[in-house]
Amino acid sequence: MRKKLSELAIGETGLIVGVEGEGRIRRRLFDMGVTPGASILVRKKAPLGDPVEITIRGYELTLRKEEAALVVVELDGGND
Amino acid sequence: MKNFALAGNPNSGKTTLFNSLTGATAHVGNWPGVTVDKREGQYKKLEEVVNIVDLPGIYSLSPYTPEEVISRNYILDEKPDCVINIVDATNLERNLYLTTQLLEIDVPVVVALNMSDVMRKSGDKINVSELSKKLGVPVVEISALKEENLDLLMTEAYEASKVKRVGKTIIENKDLSHLIKDVVIAFKGKGVENPLFHAIKLVEKDEIETSNHPDLIGMVEEFKNTFEDDTFGNDFEALIADTRYKYISKNYSTAISKNPANLDSNHQKVTKSDKIDKVLTHRIWAIPIFIVIMFIIFHVTFSEDILFMHRIFGLNITNPTAINFFTGMGYEGMLEEAGGIAADVALEGVPSIGVFLQSWFGWATGSLIDLVGGAMPEGTWYTSLICDGILTGLDAVLSFIPQILILFLFIAILEDSGYMARVAFILDRAFRKFGLSGKAFIPMLSGFGCSVPAIMATRTLENEKEKNRTIRLMTCFSCGAKAPIWALLGAIGTWAGMDGGLFVFSIYVGGIAVAIVLALFMKLFSKDTYVSPFIMELPSYHLPQFRNVMAHLWEKLKHYLTKAATIIAACTIVIWFLSNFSWAFWNGMVEDIGDSILADLGRGLRYFYYPLGCFENGWTNGPDSWKYTSSIITGLIAKEDVVATMEQLGLTVETIALNGAAAYSFAVYNLFTLPCFAAIGAAHGEQKGKEFWLTLLFWFAMSYGISLVVYFVGELYVVALWAGILVTIVLIGLVVAAGIIVSRRHKKAEITVQA
Known part of the structure; x- marks a missing residue:
């Protein structure tokens, strides 16, 4: 199942299949390792529900919901 | 070398x-x-x-x-x-x-x-x-x-x-590497150095390369039209980033063999850092924990009553030796204030380490001034220049050092340990509404203590615009040195049922309210609708390194001392000259500060401050008005000097004849206006050229504008209460309406930009 990263619940994992957006935000995502094919885990959300914290390429990355909405993820498992 | x-x-x-x-x-x-x-x-x-x-x-x-x-x-x-x-x-x-x-x-x-x-x-x-x-x-x-x-x-x-090295790339995608080779040849033909690097950046359509080499973009565009990748289409920037990461995982990551014990079922390491993070960024506890940490830091740095031992347990210290110990030999001063009655002298609670060190540091510099003054001939202009001018001015500036160092010690520990990144994570959502990042919280809170370390702390803000906004809002947070002004005005304020406590409270809360409104308007009026992305690594927690923390503190100190020795020292000398000489300065120093150039400037400036009520009853422009304007000028050395100058000129609780409107106008002006030279110096260190001058202008315009409104509305209250209340409501309505209109327009602009 495909979802936006911003829609994932805490603990869900998946594989990035696409990164939308343009310009520097998109480039910044790429530079931080958010590229198609990378696997991610949603670790945590901030007390106000935004930003979110993910594990990617072995480290912790935080990004806002609006930036996470640019990342398309193929969920692992498929049961959920 | x-x-x-x-x-x-x-x-x-x-x-x-x-x-x-x-x-x-x-x-x-x-x-x-x-x-x-x-x-x-x-x-x-x-x-x-x-x-x-x-x-x-x-x-x-x-x-x-x-x-x-x-x-x-x-x-x-x-x-x-x-x-x-x-x-x-x-x-x-x-x-x-x-x-x-x-x-x-x-x-x-x-x-x-x-x-x-x-x-x-x-x-x-x-x-x-x-x-x-x-x-x-x-x-x-x-x-x-x-x-x-x-x-x-x-x-x-x-x-x-010793050996020359030629650039090498790992981009192996066959078609793309052909293109890169062609562009490299073109660059070599132009005689450009580092052709490989430039070629790849040009293929990525890098902003800098495309503007430097517009003649070669054609090559890339032409190729682009013939190229189609399954995942990326012809988006080379994405393709190249992806190629790099793929290559790394395929070729380099094999150099690591992971210890199987480090992987749990999810292939995720559960480290100590994760455990700490579970608590510190907990959905419910994160914010309370953060507040407690902040409270401890500011309490230890700025509190005059540690653990609230006076406020809660009524602890008073009356023993002269103990008072001298805690206040840096302050007993004599307190005795003097109490009119020489020893029974009235009591230290209310024990000062925090920050206040304690500051007192002793102040005592040391004060003694040094006395020592130098004692060694120099009395009554000469150069003794006065060195003691009353340079040393006293520097004393005001240097006295901040202990508190700056303690505050930065804490900030350095928070930063080095990895917690600061979490603070931004926790608070980002709330602060973003005001166009600021979560990291702006710490400088702003520090502003209540002292603007100098607060402005220096904006260095942690990555985005220049957010940094500029945060610095400009800094005067809204009433710093410790301004407290004597509120204390003095609060003591006289018996107007319209206002009591001292309420007055001081209204100044602090009013400052925060203005900061919120201004932050919103700054965000809305800002030309570019671009919000800086918040895509940030959360580093693993680790114990702060003593050496790094010390190096950090030393850098801050050096930076501050350099400013103190240059711009700030120069400014204090100018003020010294103005307050000790008349226009006929060749006649020597004046006896009465009322004859000085400063006094004349004060008299001249009152016309400029006339619309603000000139800080006297009505628009009468009475005989004392120049004293208020003079103290505004000396307030530039240190905000404590506002009250000091007022006292020197004979304005005390008994003699100040301000009505509510004028008192508020004067207070508000002092709150928002240019901070002391030390803080201006700090701003100069953080902002370059135009932005720095804009900050000065902003501070001045903000204080003048708000003070003007406060005075007019205040006078209305004096004339007719109902009119005052009515106008207040209308004004608040106007601000809200303006906010709504601007934010609508802003949203529209945002949509057009996106489309």
């Missing part, structure tokens, strides 16, 4: 490595035109002394952040003899992403594989010779913290610097 550049990701141990290599030789400046730290130092253990330049921490060589542009320009233009690329071994994949870009430049590169000790401890193994072979450059395992293998690293770098 050879130049080695130190490049690497933030949090890769770069600062620690730099400090270890350069020891005490490091000095800090700014890169020309921007306020990103430029640090240089010498390494002396090789056969010749080598200069080491610490480039800003970066993840990539993209053209989007000042740090990246600086690093890229430095390597391309200044041509260091070698680039030492520090790589965090525990986070190899993302760190090597930058390495693949550095390797494309025609410069010798040596990779310093840091934290190899941590790696080994966890049982993971890394095959250094394999990695070195694959990268094609020397790799040295080091521990920057334990100073392991640093000499070997430098020897390797020194050897590498």
Whole structure:
């Protein structure tokens, strides 16, 4: 199942299949390792529900919901 | 002398490595035109002394952040003899992403594989010779913290610097590599240096390259039309980034063999850092914990009543020796204030370490002034210049040092431990509504203590615009030195049922309210609707390094002392001259400050401040008005001087004849206006050229404007209460309406920009 990263619940994992957006935000995502094919885990959300914290390429990355909405993820498992 | 550049990701141990290599030789400046730290130092253990330049921490060589542009320009233009690329071994994949870009430049590169000790401890193994072979450059395992293998690293770098190196790329995608080769040939034809690096950036459609070489874009565009990748279409920027990461996982990550014990069922390491994070960024507890930490920091730095021992337990210290100990020999002063009655002298509670040190520091500098004054002939102009002018002025500035250092000690610990990144994570959502990032919270809160360390703390804000806004809002947070003004005005305020406590409270809360409204308007009126992205690494927690924290404190101190010795000292001398001489200054110093140039300036300025009620009853422009305007001028040395000058000119609780409107107008003006020279100096250190002058203008316009409104509305209250209330409601309505209109327009603009 495909979802936006911003829609994932805490603990869900998946594989990035696409990164939308343009310009520097998109480039910044790429530079931080958010590229198609990378696997991610949603670790945590901030007390106000935004930003979110993910594990990617072995480290912790935080990004806002609006930036996470640019990342398309193929969920692992498929049961959920 | 050879130049080695130190490049690497933030949090890769770069600062620690730099400090270890350069020891005490490091000095800090700014890169020309921007306020990103430029640090240089010498390494002396090789056969010749080598200069080491610490480039800003970066993840990539993209053209989007000042740090990246600086690093890229430095390597391309200044041509260091070698680039030492520090790589965090525990986070190899993302760190090597930058390495693949550095390797494309025609410069010798040596990779310093840091934290190899941590790696080994966890049982993971890394095959250094394999990695070195694959990268094609020397790799040295080091521990920057334990100073392991640093000499070997430098020897390797020194050897590498003797040999020319030609850039190499890992981009293997067949079609793309053809294109890159063609562009490289074109660049070579133009005689451009580092053709490979430029070629790849041009293929990525990098902003800087496309504007520098518009003639070659055609080649890329032409190829683009014939190219179609399954995933990326013809988006080369995405394709190249992806190629780099794919190549890294396929070729380099194999150099690591993970200890199977480190992987749980989810293939995620559960580390100590994770456990700490579970508590500190907990959905419910994160904010309370943060508030408690902040409270402790400010309490320890600024409180005059530690643990509220006076407020809660009624602790009073009356023993003169104890008072002298806690207040830096302050007993005599308190005795004087109490009119010489020893029974009335009591220290209300025990001061915090910050206040304690500040008192003793003040005592030391005060004694020094007395000592110097005693040794010099009495009554001469030069004794006065040195004692009343330079030393007293510097005393006001230097007295902040203990509190600055303590506050920065805490900030450095928070930053170095990794907690600061979490603070931004926790608060970002709330602060973003006001166009500020979560990180702006700490400088703003520090502003209630002292604007100087607060403005210096804005250095942690990455975005220049957010930093400028935060600095400009700083005067809204009433600093400790302004408190005497509120105390004095509060003591006289018996107008319209206002009591002192309520008055002071209204000043603090009013300042915060103005800050919120202004932050909103600054955000809405800002021309570019672009919000800086918040895509940030959350580094693992680790114990702060004593050495890093000390180096950080020393840098701040040096920076502050430099300002104190230059711009601030010059300004205090000017004020000294103005308050001690008449226009006929060749006749020597004046006896009465009322005859001084300062007094005349005060008299002249009152016409300028006339619309603000000139701080006297009605628009009568009475005989005392120049005294208020004079004290505004001396307030530039230190805000404590406002009250000091007023007293010197005979304005005391008994003699001040301000009505409510004028008192509020005067208070509000002093709250929002230009801070002291020390704080202005700090702003000058953080802002460059135009932005700094805009800040000064902003402070002035804000204070004048708000004070004007306050006075007019205040007078209405005096004339007719109902009219005052009515106008207040209308004004608040206008602000809200303006906010709504602007934000609508703003949203529209945003949509057009996106479309």
